[in-house]
Amino acid sequence: MVDTVPRPCGSRALLFEVGSAAEVAAIVSAVRAAELPEVTELVPAARTVLVEVASGASLDRVRDAARSADPAAGRAGTGTLHTIPVTYDGADLELVARTAGISPEEVVNLHSGAEYGVDFCGFAPGFGYLSGLPEPLRQPRLESSRTAVPAGSVGIADVYSCVYPRRSPGGWRLIGHTDVVLFDPGAESPSLFTPGDRVRFEVR
Secondary structure: OOOOOOEEEOOOEEEEEOOOHHHHHHHHHHHHHHOOOOEEEEEEOOOEEEEEEOOOOOOHHHHHHHHOOOHHHOOOOOOOEEEEEEEOOOOOHHHHHHHHOOOHHHHHHHHHHOEEEEEEEOOOOOOEEEEOOOHHHOOOOOOOOEEEEOOOEEEEEOOEEEEOOOOEEEOOEEEEEOOOOOEOOOOOOOEOOOOOOEEEEEEO
């Protein structure tokens, strides 16, 4: 179970502060599984989950649902699975391989062979933090960020992988690119990724 006491945020929300991405995922999964009609917002981040309910609703059932959260159960796997075709030609591919002590081909095989979970979205609209990066690829951000990273760039940093939804500054190590549109403001669901979804990268 998740050992945390939620903090009230006004009269309509609770903030759960935890110690790992697995605990965040467990709370999100437990609250979603409870199918509480009073929940209006569920916002996961790296180490927190904010749950908001409708005006006048009690927060008690949210607390009860969160108590059942079990990080050891792993991901429920109920989110949408996205397959993203990638051309592995990133500017930092050689750097990542050199840092890991492996070949660029092994970097590609490791990155494309894993399944990732969308832990949370942030930084820019449609930007998902994708956990599940294989251990040899877990490397720090660049010492100096780029002023402009092209949309569709696939990167890695720390324990995460990502796809840049639009041109923006960034310091992630770039290993490839995709033509998949990650964020379309005119679409009914503008962001392709939703927390809880799963992602696989396919060599193009």
